[in-house]
Amino acid sequence: MATGPTAGPPADVAARETAARLVAELPPSSAIWASGLRKSYGRRPAVEEVSLEVRRGEVVGLLGPNGAGKTTVIKMLLGLVRADGGEAMLLGRPTTDPAARARVGYLPELFRYQPWLSATEVMALHVRLAGVTVTPAEQRECLALVGLAERSRDRVGGFSKGMQQRLGLAVALVARPELVVLDEPTSALDPLGRADVRDIVLDLRSRGVAVLLNSHLIGEVERVCDRVVILDRGRVAASGTLEDLLGRREVRLHLVDASPAVHARLAATGTVEQTGDWYAVTLPVGTGGATDDDAVPHLVRDLVALGARVHAVEPGRVSLEERLLDILRAGATARSEADA
Amino acid sequence: MTGVRTVLTIAGLTLREARRRRVVLALAVLTVLLLGLSGWGFSRLAAESGLDTLTSGQARLAASQLLNLVMFGLSLIAALGTAFLAGPTLAGETESGIALSVLARPVRRHQVLLGKWLGLVTFGSAYVVLAGLAQCLVVLATVDYWPPRPAAALALLAAQTVVLLTLAVLLSTVVSPMASGVVAVGLFGATWIAGVVGGVGAAFGNEGVARVGTISRMVLPTDGLWRGAMHGFQDSAAIAQVGAEMEGFPFLSDAPLTGAYLAWAAVWVAMVWGLAAISFQRRDL
Numbered sequence: 001m002a003t004g005p006t007a008g009p010p011a012d013v014a015a016r017e018t019a020a021r022l023v024a025e026l027p028p029s030s031a032i033w034a035s036g037l038r039k040s041y042g043r044r045p046a047v048e049e050v051s052l053e054v055r056r057g058e059v060v061g062l063l064g065p066n067g068a069g070k071t072t073v074i075k076m077l078l079g080l081v082r083a084d085g086g087e088a089m090l091l092g093r094p095t096t097d098p099a100a101r102a103r104v105g106y107l108p109e110l111f112r113y114q115p116w117l118s119a120t121e122v123m124a125l126h127v128r129l130a131g132v133t134v135t136p137a138e139q140r141e142c143l144a145l146v147g148l149a150e151r152s153r154d155r156v157g158g159f160s161k162g163m164q165q166r167l168g169l170a171v172a173l174v175a176r177p178e179l180v181v182l183d184e185p186t187s188a189l190d191p192l193g194r195a196d197v198r199d200i201v202l203d204l205r206s207r208g209v210a211v212l213l214n215s216h217l218i219g220e221v222e223r224v225c226d227r228v229v230i231l232d233r234g235r236v237a238a239s240g241t242l243e244d245l246l247g248r249r250e251v252r253l254h255l256v257d258a259s260p261a262v263h264a265r266l267a268a269t270g271t272v273e274q275t276g277d278w279y280a281v282t283l284p285v286g287t288g289g290a291t292d293d294d295a296v297p298h299l300v301r302d303l304v305a306l307g308a309r310v311h312a313v314e315p316g317r318v319s320l321e322e323r324l325l326d327i328l329r330a331g332a333t334a335r336s337e338a339d340a
Numbered sequence: 341m342t343g344v345r346t347v348l349t350i351a352g353l354t355l356r357e358a359r360r361r362r363v364v365l366a367l368a369v370l371t372v373l374l375l376g377l378s379g380w381g382f383s384r385l386a387a388e389s390g391l392d393t394l395t396s397g398q399a400r401l402a403a404s405q406l407l408n409l410v411m412f413g414l415s416l417i418a419a420l421g422t423a424f425l426a427g428p429t430l431a432g433e434t435e436s437g438i439a440l441s442v443l444a445r446p447v448r449r450h451q452v453l454l455g456k457w458l459g460l461v462t463f464g465s466a467y468v469v470l471a472g473l474a475q476c477l478v479v480l481a482t483v484d485y486w487p488p489r490p491a492a493a494l495a496l497l498a499a500q501t502v503v504l505l506t507l508a509v510l511l512s513t514v515v516s517p518m519a520s521g522v523v524a525v526g527l528f529g530a531t532w533i534a535g536v537v538g539g540v541g542a543a544f545g546n547e548g549v550a551r552v553g554t555i556s557r558m559v560l561p562t563d564g565l566w567r568g569a570m571h572g573f574q575d576s577a578a579i580a581q582v583g584a585e586m587e588g589f590p591f592l593s594d595a596p597l598t599g600a601y602l603a604w605a606a607v608w609v610a611m612v613w614g615l616a617a618i619s620f621q622r623r624d625l
Contacts, residue, residue: 041624075624080443080444081625082624099446106440107441108437110436110440112440126441128345130445130446131446
């Protein structure tokens, strides 16, 4: 005898109502939530146990070398590739339900659109498939945003690669998405186009739209992302905010005539490493008092007041690129040691 | 509701693709050429060999044969056209990446497949019905012959196109676009030849050879439907007069289709479409 969720005694009804209220009061679900995603092509594992989260309104960068499984992870999230294991949710719905993609915009790494349609027609097609109402004027605005206003009536077949990628970006943005997944969005763009993409991503963030950005251009990721997930050989090698990953900032100073008072002032700021006349001082991140941005000018002003002659001030920061290489090399070393 | 919208959107898109990619234009030119040639042929036949000097039975037999021959040409054009349209539209889109952005929308894959199939079926059926009707009119104008059951015959011709196209759709979910077109048309031709071989076997009373045709007609129902269509185009009274000497002739059919065979063809289409849907569903893009 099967039992279904039929109306039971009043106590059950009340409990259900309480549960429904509790669920409704929960904070909005993550834009992306994935746990233990796995995928093999034949015997070769492409993705192993990848878990990640992108919160609403957050811009997350996906980094890693070629073949790390970044695109496969994205395709599993969008239901384009069947995961061998693990589960994932988009905007609070399981990815097995197509409705999970209703508010998701996607620019694939392989961006191709029906060459026999015009840009306007491609936009209209995607609006229809997404099942949302977007006026033609809004669709035109979207094309204008990516710089295709002039070419909106032209057939896509005559577009250059860069223009097709711009169209892909417009397609990803047109159906009022709450999550935008961009897979190598600037691979075919000139520097101007890259700057446009950066502005668009920052604009999305300011409007509370979550973005998952897969890019080889580390500088791009560093500029726009709140958090970074680094994949290596199908696994998450590291993840966290840029500050988590890059550690503290430091400043390198070339000082002559450094008195004990100067040394004390340096020591009060952070750890000091001295090499001849060069002093490397780590700076605290976002601590109280002076803000992060003011720490260096305040330090220099005090040092000058204490009689030190300041020849050079070099802001130093481990770049994301260096950090990424460190992480990947550490992984490679660990593997070769494990093999030996 | 959203499912129906997706199916209709994709079907409309497929029809638009056929028009924009000049498939319609190419087919129209080929068909007009074929119709013109057959019109000229029929009129010469009437004028020179003098169809009116032959007995009316012979004249009707000749007209039936010729009509079937030209219809075979039309069905071949339809087969080639739809098979080579079905390949690129599905396999080509998954290969080029066009399918990525479409399938990342809130749609189910079988809806997209159904839309494609529906668009192709509409296109292919409309083509054979219109071109076939035009051919019948050409024959009527030149030699004053009107087939006994034109509606049924044209419907069977359309059904033949649907069968082949469904096969092409299945193939395009598993192999490359070019291979799917080649294999579909190759199978179509092989079944036709097997049908002819089977007919010859039947004429000579060789059961083993006759069975070749029967089996091939079950495996791929294009040839069986084609024979049913021929039966609707030809004058059966005239054939009955001629009797056994025309048995096994590839452009005449000796029996109408049974209801069971039509049902089998419908089941075949449903089965192959289901396989295509499963194969497309499981495919990693």
